[in-house]
Amino acid sequence: MKPVITLFRTVYSPADIQTAGLPEICISGRSNVGKSSLINRLANRRNLARISRIPGKTQSINYYLVGSNCYLVDLPGYGYAKVPKSSKKLFAELVKSYLNGRQELKGIIQLLDARHGLVGGDYDMVEWIKMWGGRVLYVFTKADKLSSGGRIKMKKKFEHVFNTEHIVMFSAKTGIGAESIWLWITETFCMAKSNTIL
Numbered sequence: 001m002k003p004v005i006t007l008f009r010t011v012y013s014p015a016d017i018q019t020a021g022l023p024e025i026c027i028s029g030r031s032n033v034g035k036s037s038l039i040n041r042l043a044n045r046r047n048l049a050r051i052s053r054i055p056g057k058t059q060s061i062n063y064y065l066v067g068s069n070c071y072l073v074d075l076p077g078y079g080y081a082k083v084p085k086s087s088k089k090l091f092a093e094l095v096k097s098y099l100n101g102r103q104e105l106k107g108i109i110q111l112l113d114a115r116h117g118l119v120g121g122d123y124d125m126v127e128w129i130k131m132w133g134g135r136v137l138y139v140f141t142k143a144d145k146l147s148s149g150g151r152i153k154m155k156k157k158f159e160h161v162f163n164t165e166h167i168v169m170f171s172a173k174t175g176i177g178a179e180s181i182w183l184w185i186t187e188t189f190c191m192a193k194s195n196t197i198l
């Protein structure tokens with residue numbers, strides 16, 4: 001049985017970012033790439049995380065409790081041009097404060113659009129992730145918009161680009177890839193727990 005996912009806390013300002021000491025996995029990606037849809041699909045709920053056609057919907061950091069002692073953290077999306085400069089700056093500060101020196105962060109799920117691969121702000125984010133050096137899963141969203149051949153091609157290409165096998169072609173619409181994401185999440189939290197014991 002999958003653990004239940006519930007919304008735990010919404011954070012709007014860097015000062016409110018908590019350090020509860022529980023292991024966390026964050027979900028990062030461009031605005032509109034499908035971060036909230038991924039959470040809903042994992043939770044098997046339609047409206048747990050708010051989804052919108054309009055990019056920039058999630059303007060806060062949302063903590064979701066997975067079972068009783070781990071968090072999935074939905075970060076605000078980057079790279080949407082139409083968001084006012086002032087709020088863009090606020091998002092960037094919020095995300096930076098979250099990411100910097102975060103002991104609780106045990107893994108990052110980096111979302112990329114299956115149709116486009118790396119675009120705009122993705123390059124900076126991927127660079128940061130490499131520097132960070134922890135566990136990462138690259139999830140290519142909206143894979144339902146590609147043919148099965150297209151999905152295989154994209155996966156192969158990015159296994160090479162990122163030099164990793166931790167790549168999942170995912171669709172929030174059809175559910176493909178969701179099991180593999182769960183597996184990686186479970187593995188990451190298990191590893192975090194066993195490291196704490198050691």
Ligand code: GTP
Nearest residue numbers: 031032033034035036037052056057058077142172
């Ligand atoms: P922000 O909160 O603005 O950063 O966006 P987000 O990354 O949370 O994206 P969200 O989940 O809100 O999805 C954006 C749009 O893409 C919505 O219209 C979704 O229905 C659509 N979408 C998300 N995932 C998929 C998918 O796997 N397939 C298809 N076809 N559409 C998707």
Ligand code: MG
Nearest residue numbers: 035036057058
């Ligand atoms: Mg969102």
